[in-house]
Amino acid sequence: MGQTRYADPKWDENExxxxxxxxxxxxxxxxxxxxxSNYPVDLLPxxxxxxxxxxxxxxxxxxxxxxxxxxxxxxxxxxxxRAAYRV
Numbered sequence: 559m560g561q562t563r564y565a566d567p568k569w570d571e572n573e574x575x576x577x578x579x580x581x582x583x584x585x586x587x588x589x590x591x592x593x594x595s596n597y598p599v600d601l602l603p604x605x606x607x608x609x610x611x612x613x614x615x616x617x618x619x620x621x622x623x624x625x626x627x628x629x630x631x632x633x634x635x636x637x638x639x640r641a642a643y644r645v
Contacts, residue, residue, distance in 0.1 A: 568618035580624035586631035592638040593617045 569575050583591055594617060608616070621631050 570619055576620055576623045579620050583621075583626065583630075583634075584622055588626060588633045589638065591603070592634050593621070 566572060571621060594613060617635070619633065626634070
């Protein structure tokens with residue numbers, strides 16, 4: 559039996575993902591979204607998890623493709639999480 563994969567290993571290249579992210583940002587606004595709120599994930603890199611070195615550029619690419627500017631990206635990648643976790 560093979561290991562179950564929970565995500566497409568090339569999800570960051572999937573137009574459906576980009577469209578879904580763009581829609582979520584449009585619906586909620588960049589002030590109410592943030593990336594990687596569930597990191598670290600439950601899988602080790604050897605089992606398919608993405609390392610931060612791979613994850614951050616992929617999220618950045620998706621956010622840019624969704625039309626986010628620098629201010630929105632800073633909010634979603636840093637400021638919103640800091641505010642939510644009060645750090």
